[in-house]
Amino acid sequence: MxxxxxxxxxxxxxxxxxxxxxxxxxxxxxxxxxxxxxxxxxxxxxxxxxxxxxxxxxxxxxxxxxxxxxxxxxxxxxxxxxxxxxxxxxxxxxxxxxxxxxxxxxxxxxxxxxxxxxxxxxxxxxxxxxxxxxxxxxxxxxxxxLHREVSTRLATLLLNLGERFGREEGGRLVIEVRMTHQDLANMIASTREAVSKVMSEFQREGLIETRNRRIALLNREALAERAAGPTGLV
Structure with a gap:
């Protein structure tokens, strides 16, 4: 597994x-x-x-x-x-x-x-x-x-998707399954609005980039730190 x-x-x-x-x-x-x-x-x-x-x-x-x-x-x-x-x-x-x-x-x-x-x-x-x-x-x-912040859940999801469906491309790990923000929200029991906000934060911080609904992980170490973040209310 x-x-x-x-x-x-x-x-x-x-x-x-x-x-x-x-x-x-x-x-x-x-x-x-x-x-x-x-x-x-x-x-x-x-x-x-x-x-x-x-x-x-x-x-x-x-x-x-x-x-x-x-x-x-x-x-x-x-x-x-x-x-x-x-x-x-x-x-x-x-x-x-x-x-x-x-x-x-x-x-x-x-x-x-x-x-x-x-x-x-x-x-x-x-x-x-x-x-x-x-x-x-x-x-x-x-x-x-149910007990983790949206940013923590989303970082965990992106790392798992990269591990399972990623392809190395020019120093980036590109997730080959195309997904909308709503698709991501459905996978972590959140809302599209909350996921869009966190995805924008991740992009500003240089952790990811998105093109044509394909997500590329640029800094997996920083994402792993976010995934290990504190628990809290959504």
Whole structure:
């Protein structure tokens, strides 16, 4: 799992060695689906009868709390496994899964997985280890978001996005996923106005620059100091 040590936003990937081939070798049938940016893969109230494996692209998981604020709990890129841990039938989704870019997703029926788990303990251990770690991080992410200043949360988010989706270019780290200030606000449970104010501060201080909705990190050390800032009210 990739996660910046300042806390906050988490970017998730599967544990070492876990791949789609594990499902196929276990005899599980997978169904591939394609999504465009902003398409919802599932939402609260949808049947919770499948697990999902990200074949390509970027997907984010988020919850809505309080006054309809969004909190991103995980951002997955290529090979991330997601969905609820429970294999009990009759449950419903309680989070949103949204494609950030064009994405290919494989879906596997939980009923079939349950049968395999009964006969293949090694497969079961890998699967539950992967999902339980992501769920643990999700809870920690939401808790940390609620008690940190916007500037601290935003600096943490930018560092994580740079670590996960950045490309070195002329001494800068360019985040290759295009995002608006509203997108950033949704990821840290804040408002567009608050994020725009802090982004302007970061630019004046020479920490970042933005062009065509692409953000470049210019001073990661200074951003890390901001990410480790004091907690406080939004």
């Amino acid at each position: 990739l996660r910046h040590d300042t806390g906050g936003f988490a970017a998730s990937s599967p544990p070492e060695g876990f791949d789609l081939k594990d499902f196929e070798e276990a005899g599980l049938r997978v169904v591939e689906r394609r999504f465009e940016p902003k398409d919802l893969i599932f939402a609260p109230g949808d049947p919770d009868d499948q697990l999902y494996f990200l074949l390509s692209g970027v997907v984010r998981l988020y919850k809505i709390y309080g006054d309809y604020k969004e909190a991103t709990t995980a951002l997955l890129k290529d090979r991330g496994i997601f969905g609820k841990l429970s294999l009990v039938e009759g449950r419903w989704q309680d989070v949103f899964a949204e494609a950030v870019t064009e994405a290919r997703v494989a879906a596997i029926q939980k009923a079939a997985i349950e049968q395999v788990i009964k006969t293949k303990p090694d497969f079961a251990l890998k699967l539950f280890s992967s999902l339980s770690e992501r769920l643990r991080q999700s809870d920690e992410v939401i808790e940390s978001l």
